[in-house]
Amino acid sequence: MRSNLQACDQLALHGGRPVREKMLPYGKQLVEEDDIKAVSDALRSDWLTTGPRVAAFEESVAAYVGAARGVAVNSGTAALHAAMFAIGVGSGDEVIVPPMTFAATANCVLFQGATPVFADVTPGELCLDPKHVMERITPRTKAVVAVDYAGQPCNYDVLRQICREHGLFLVADACHALGAKLSGACVGTMADLTVFSFHPVKHIATGEGGMVVTNDDALAQRMISFRSHGVEADFRQRQEQGSWIYEMHHLGFNYRLTDMQCALGLSQLSKLDRFLSRRRAIAARYSQAFTAMPGVRPLDVRPDVEHAWHLYVVRFDLARFSVGRADIFAALRAEGIGVNVHYIPVHYHPYYRERLGMGPGLCPVAEGAYEEIVTLPIFPGMTDEDIEDVVCAVAKVMHAFCKV
Numbered sequence: 478m479r480s481n482l483q484a485c486d487q488l489a490l491h492g493g494r495p496v497r498e499k500m501l502p503y504g505k506q507l508v509e510e511d512d513i514k515a516v517s518d519a520l521r522s523d524w525l526t527t528g529p530r531v532a533a534f535e536e537s538v539a540a541y542v543g544a545a546r547g548v549a550v551n552s553g554t555a556a557l558h559a560a561m562f563a564i565g566v567g568s569g570d571e572v573i574v575p576p577m578t579f580a581a582t583a584n585c586v587l588f589q590g591a592t593p594v595f596a597d598v599t600p601g602e603l604c605l606d607p608k609h610v611m612e613r614i615t616p617r618t619k620a621v622v623a624v625d626y627a628g629q630p631c632n633y634d635v636l637r638q639i640c641r642e643h644g645l646f647l648v649a650d651a652c653h654a655l656g657a658k659l660s661g662a663c664v665g666t667m668a669d670l671t672v673f674s675f676h677p678v679k680h681i682a683t684g685e686g687g688m689v690v691t692n693d694d695a696l697a698q699r700m701i702s703f704r705s706h707g708v709e710a711d712f713r714q715r716q717e718q719g720s721w722i723y724e725m726h727h728l729g730f731n732y733r734l735t736d737m738q739c740a741l742g743l744s745q746l747s748k749l750d751r752f753l754s755r756r757r758a759i760a761a762r763y764s765q766a767f768t769a770m771p772g773v774r775p776l777d778v779r780p781d782v783e784h785a786w787h788l789y790v791v792r793f794d795l796a797r798f799s800v801g802r803a804d805i806f807a808a809l810r811a812e813g814i815g816v817n818v819h820y821i822p823v824h825y826h827p828y829y830r831e832r833l834g835m836g837p838g839l840c841p842v843a844e845g846a847y848e849e850i851v852t853l854p855i856f857p858g859m860t861d862e863d864i865e866d867v868v869c870a871v872a873k874v875m876h877a878f879c880k881v
C-alpha cells in the first residue's frame with residue numbers, strides 16, 4: 478500500500494523525498510554474538526594462523542557440499558589461482574571463461590601465463606553457454622571455468638560432457654553458489670575443482686577467504702603446497718618429527734587462511750541453511766512483486782536448480798522507459814537503494830583492451846545484458862521492511878520513467 482502511494486511521488490533524484498534515508502547496501506555480512514565468541518576463542522588459543530580450525534573448516538565445507546577435500550586459502554581469487562596451478566595451466570594454454578563475472582575469474586588464467594578466452598553466456602540466466610564453449614575450443618584449450626552467475630548453477634551436465642570429450646579440466650567458479658543445488662546435488666562436485674569465496678558479501682564470511690573443493694586427492698595436495706610457498710606437504714610431518722628439512726618444489730605463494738578466520742567461517746557455516754532460506758524468501762518476494770511490473774524482468778531460473786541467490790539481478794526493458802540504465806541506476810541510488818551492476822564484461826576493462834586487444838563485439842549476449850542489468854539488495858540481514866522499500870523504489874522509478 479505504501480508502494481502504491483509512493484509510486485506517484487516525485488523522484489528523490491528530482492528533489493522528492495527518498496524511499497529511505499539510509500542507503501541499503503546490495504550485500505552485507507551477518508555477524509552475530511556467537512561468531513564473535515568463536516573468533517575470540519581462537520584468539521585465546523595457541524593458534525593464530527594455520528591451526529586446528531583450518532582443517533576443521535576445510536572438512537566442514539567439503540562435507541556440506543559433498544566433496545572429499547577442501548583446501549582453504551585467503552581469498553576466492555587465491556582459490557582460483559590455486560585451481561589453475563593444480564591443473565597445470567601455463568604458458569601457451571587457453572582457458573575458456575565467461576565475460577559476465579568478476580575479473581578474477583579471468584585474471585587467474587593470466588596469473589599462470591596462459592590466455593583467457595571469453596565464451597558468451599545464455600540470454601536467460603547469464604551463465605556460460607555450452608554452445609559457445611564448443612566454438613571456442615582449440616588444440617591449446619586446457620580448461621573451462623564456469624561461473625554460477627548470481628547463484629544459479631551452470632548446465633554442468635552438458636559442460637562436463639564437453640570437457641570429457643575434449644580432454645579438458647572443468648573448474649567451477651562457484652563464488653556465488655555456496656549451497657546451490659543442481660538436480661538435488663550441491664555445487665561442489667559437478668566440476669574437477671570448485672571455488673568458493675568468503676568475502677563479506679558472499680554467503681558466509683571470513684573477512685577475506687576462499688576454498689577449493691575437489692574429490693581428487695592429487696589436485697588437493699598440489700594446492701596445499703601452492704598455498705604455502707610450494708613447499709611439499711610432508712614438511713609439517715618432518716617438523717613434527719624434529720627435522721629441519723623442508724623442500725620447495727613449486728613457485729608457490731603465501732595464500733594461507735588463518736585460524737581466526739576459520740573460526741569465523743565455521744561459526745558462519747553453521748548458519749548457512751538459515752542464510753540461504755532468507756535469501757530465497759527475499760528472492761521469492763521480489764519475483765512475485767516484479768511479475769506485476771512490466772519492464773522489470775528477473776533472470777530465468779531453470780527448473781532443476783535450487784538457486785543460492787548471491788545476487789538478485791533484474792533486466793530493465795529499456796524500450797519501455799524514457800531513460801537508460803544509468804538514469805534508472807542513479808534514481809534507485811537516490812531513493813536510498815544501494816543497487817549495483819554485476820558485471821562490466823571482463824573484456825571491457827582497459828587491461829583486457831590494451832594488453833590483450835579485446836573489446837566489445839566478443840560476446841554479444843553478455844554485452845547486451847550489461848546494458849540492462851541492475852543488482853538489487855539481497856542479504857540475510859534484510860528486514861521485511863527493507864524488502865518492501867526496494868519494491869517500492871523500483872515501482873516509483875519505473876512509474877516516473879515509464880514512456881506511456
Ligand SMILES: *Cc1c(COP(=O)(O)O)cnc(C)c1O
Pocket residue numbers: 552553554555578579581582624650652653674675676685686687
Ligand atoms: C567474489 C568473487 C571472486 C573473488 O573472490 P574474492 O574472495 O573477493 O577474491 C571470484 N569470482 C567471482 C564470480 C566472485 O563473485
